[in-house]
Amino acid sequence: MLESPSSSKPLNQRPLILGSTSRYRRELLERLGLTFATVPPEVDETPAPGEAPRALALRLAEAKARAVAALHPEAVVIGSDQVADLAGQPLGKPLTHERAVLQLRAMRGQTVLFETAVCVTCQASGFVQTELATVEVQFRDLDDDEIERYLRAEQPYDCAGSAKSEGLGISLLTHILNDDPTALIGLPLIRTAKLLRAAGLRLP
Template structure:
């Protein structure tokens, strides 16, 4: 594999997401980036496996932004939580969140965090996308309703699939987290992403320039 050659102009980097959590994670890398909101239908297809849903939506988010952004690197990501193979969405309110936590207590939930890096500098869409899925296995503590209710009223994680913010107080209701990428559960797997960005020519310790291989 040939190594990319430095270019005097850094590649434009776009995060295709409205998530404040993903924005905070990407900021850790010290790269300049923009955010755009992908306008796509995120409804799972009939009979679609959870992993397939996450991968498809991550790719569609990146592709939708790339279609209107020109020669840029676009990050798309999507997360699907499952219990016994059943998808668990964002609760949206307190009642739904409490029902989720009651259902998951003492049990293991699988989080599929899909990631796509779309290189808009490549003319061929078939080779523009790097795609992967990172699995995280999360076991929830077997807690009483009163404690689960109290947690929700403090942190109000109603925009989080699984109704818990592992980067915040939600860590106290979790028994274990198993993953190859510790940032995947929060919504953006940085280990996988930095590998993809390197493949696209991004340098983290130097100029940070990128050029298509």
């Protein structure tokens, strides 16, 4: 159970929580040298009818942060979500090999936008801010054999877009355009650090 300091204490003494079950986000946040806990957010991630990928990522990031903050009102909470945008259609985690094959076939030769949103909130202080990082990724014109060999080698079934750019997935691409280098992995650290400072935390 997280300790809850009194509301009179400065925010940099509040607990920090990452509202996520993603090991990728946990490993990225560890780079900032902060002590934090992880709490899974209970949020329905189903897109609303006609919801654009960017809007979906922003909505879910804030929903995750608020869901965890409601349970830990004294804490500073980070919520994040990533949605791949293929010609306006959202692509989430494939979860299975068959769905990953379909995603990579649809993306071959295409430009895909990866929308990664991050929200930082503290219920006790009333702080809530959200930022979005958009990464443009150009996929090579992959053949079916390349797709199959890649998926068997890396099994990126828990990644939106079915590819890990930090691993072998980089070989599937022709370019990445990005102003926040870790956004494509799942958490834009430049924006996250900015929001944490705005919330009152002191980063090492």
